Amino acid sequence: MAIHRDPFGARSFLKLPSDAVVDLAARRAFYDDVIAGLASSPRTLPCKYFYDERGAELFQQITELPEYYITRTEIGILRVHGAEMAAALGPGIELIGLGTGAGTKTRILLEELEDPRVYVPIDISKEQLENSSARFRKMFPKLDILPVCADYHEPFELPLPRKLSTRSVVYFPGSTIGNFEPDTATAFLQRIVDLAGDGGGLLIGVDLQKDRQIIESAYNDSAGVTAMFNLNLLARINRELSANFDLTNWRHDAVYNERDGRIEMYLVSARDQGVRMQDRQFEFARGEKILTEHSYKHTPEGFAMLARKAGFEFRKLWTDDQRLFGVFYFEVL
Ligand code: AVI
Numbered sequence: 001m002a003i004h005r006d007p008f009g010a011r012s013f014l015k016l017p018s019d020a021v022v023d024l025a026a027r028r029a030f031y032d033d034v035i036a037g038l039a040s041s042p043r044t045l046p047c048k049y050f051y052d053e054r055g056a057e058l059f060q061q062i063t064e065l066p067e068y069y070i071t072r073t074e075i076g077i078l079r080v081h082g083a084e085m086a087a088a089l090g091p092g093i094e095l096i097g098l099g100t101g102a103g104t105k106t107r108i109l110l111e112e113l114e115d116p117r118v119y120v121p122i123d124i125s126k127e128q129l130e131n132s133s134a135r136f137r138k139m140f141p142k143l144d145i146l147p148v149c150a151d152y153h154e155p156f157e158l159p160l161p162r163k164l165s166t167r168s169v170v171y172f173p174g175s176t177i178g179n180f181e182p183d184t185a186t187a188f189l190q191r192i193v194d195l196a197g198d199g200g201g202l203l204i205g206v207d208l209q210k211d212r213q214i215i216e217s218a219y220n221d222s223a224g225v226t227a228m229f230n231l232n233l234l235a236r237i238n239r240e241l242s243a244n245f246d247l248t249n250w251r252h253d254a255v256y257n258e259r260d261g262r263i264e265m266y267l268v269s270a271r272d273q274g275v276r277m278q279d280r281q282f283e284f285a286r287g288e289k290i291l292t293e294h295s296y297k298h299t300p301e302g303f304a305m306l307a308r309k310a311g312f313e314f315r316k317l318w319t320d321d322q323r324l325f326g327v328f329y330f331e332v333l
Contacts, residue, residue: 031241033096038282039289045233045267047179048153048294052236056125058229065225067217070175073325074205079107081327085113088316089201092150094118096195097174101125103132105173109203110140117165118144118160126153153188153304157243158195168200175207175325178262178296182306185296189310193332202312202330203219205245209297209325210257219254227252230267232294243277253289261302265293300326308333 030049037044051059063071077310078085092115100106100121109117119136123129126149144163150156170192177185192202219226230252234245254268269284276282297308303326304314312330319326 014311024123027240032299034237034241034277035280043288043290045264045290045292049236049266049295050233051124051230052232052240053239055229055236058225061225062221062229063223065218065223068226069214070207071217072303073177073320074173074248074327075105076298077318077320077325077327078105080320082108082112083204084137084316085318085327085329085330086114088124089113089169089203090166091115092117092118092166094161094168096158096168096170097121097125098170098192099129099174099176100131100171101132101174101272103136104134105135105205106132106146106171107139110136110143110172116140116143117147117163118146120146120148120159120161122150122152122156124149140149142157153272168196170196170202171199171204172202173205173327175295177204178298179293180209180296181294182296186306186310189307189312193311196332198332200332201315202307202328204307204330206303206326206329207295208319208323208330209261209299210322212258213326215256215263215297218252219265226251226254226265230265233292234267237277243275245275249273261297261299263295264291264296265295266291298326300328303328304330 033046035048051312052226062068086109093113093116093313095116095118097112097120098107101109101123103121109121111165121129121132129147129149131146136143136145142162146159146161146295148156148159172192195247196202231247231250234244234247234250237243237246250267251270253268255264257264266289269288270284274281275284300317307314307328307330313333314328315331317326
């Protein structure tokens, strides 16, 4: 495979540093990001830190909530239109999965694809990656499965496939692109253009704009799971960075900003309070908010334009009956 198909250097097997080194570097980056976010105005905390073990567990629970339509709608679209998607992607492809986790959606797609040759799942969770790869090896014995344990927000290297394929298609499900600011989303899609290479494609799940009530209840569920998920970020900062956030003094809030087409998720200080993190002290006034996540909802036209800016040509969109969610297929321009 030509080097220009790999944006992050020549394709080679990923050499992972020892876990201890990864942990220390990751802990330092977490600390720096928390300090920077709490010192900024308005205060923020990056949403990528939601997903420690407890956070990943809570997110899994969110995907099963009656109000959280996103996951089941995307799976429904795959079930109904999977064969059409497979026809658009074509036979003999290499599929590169970004953040595909346990692989529920990828499995539906792989079952429909004609003679897929290579599957490269890229995920930060080593455990999920190992488990899903072992299961997929049994289910798809002819497929060359090459898992990569990496944070796809950062540069990573792709393993050399042992089989020839007709083209590379990146699969990015789950509407995770909605958690990127529009500029960052464009830059990220540009990296995907390079990853897919000439003749390559992108199949991506995107949450669509709709009635605010449907969106707001998905992020303010009646069982309070999203609130626990949001508050777990403070618990994680306490656990890993020796802070002393009192969780009973914070409440979850999520509002839909219709103008910008995004859910804004906050942690709101219930009283005037001080929080210590190692040698740093932060003061919060009652009602003060920390922004923890944006979740953008796109229009079909708006998302096609955003992808075009990155170098993708729109090919197809599949949605559910209520047009809640979209699975888009693009090809490299
Ligand atoms: C991962 N991501 C697509 C979820 C979303 O809907 O933006 C994260 C989430 N935040 C609160 N609930 C779910």
